[in-house]
Amino acid sequence: MNQLNSQSHEVWQRLEKGRQAKAASGGYVGYGSPAFGQKTVNGELVDNPQEQEIIELIRRHHKSGKSLQQVADWLNKNGYTTKRGQQWRRISVKRVLDRLYGKNPLGLTIEKNSAR
Numbered sequence: 001m002n003q004l005n006s007q008s009h010e011v012w013q014r015l016e017k018g019r020q021a022k023a024a025s026g027g028y029v030g031y032g033s034p035a036f037g038q039k040t041v042n043g044e045l046v047d048n049p050q051e052q053e054i055i056e057l058i059r060r061h062h063k064s065g066k067s068l069q070q071v072a073d074w075l076n077k078n079g080y081t082t083k084r085g086q087q088w089r090r091i092s093v094k095r096v097l098d099r100l101y102g103k104n105p106l107g108l109t110i111e112k113n114s115a116r
Contacts, residue, residue, distance in 0.1 A: 036096055037084050054080055058096050068093045 028034065028045040038053045039048040053077070061071045072088040082092055 010051075033083060035099055036092075037099075051083065055096055055100065058093055059100060062093070062097060 022028075022043075028040050028043060034040055034045055034048075036043050037048055037051045039051075040046070048069060053076040057075070057080070058071055061074055062068070066074070068090040071093045072090050075093075080088065086092075
């Protein structure tokens with residue numbers, strides 16, 4: 001049984017090295033679905049034009065002052081769906097914006113006060 005574990009580990013290491021090399025060269029290694037706004041073509045990530053249009057709508061509506069829920073409601077009312085064909089939710093809109101701007105778009109840092 002130990003030899004089987006050793007062989008499995010060697011296979012895992014070879015596959016992992018291949019995935020790391022592909023990722024390092026900009027390739028898509030296939031962990032889950034590509035992010036909203038992208039798709040895979042011949043193993044490479046490329047922009048999905050239809051989803052990029054929705055990302056731009058999300059960006060514009062959010063910048064105009066709409067809340068995440070208001071943006072989701074607008075998308076649903078106008079027939080837009082997520083990558084998996086589901087209705088938009090607040091968290092789905094937030095994830096798109098997080099990827100677009102980063103999780104901390106203003107560059108603010110939150111320091112913990114250790115004296116408490």
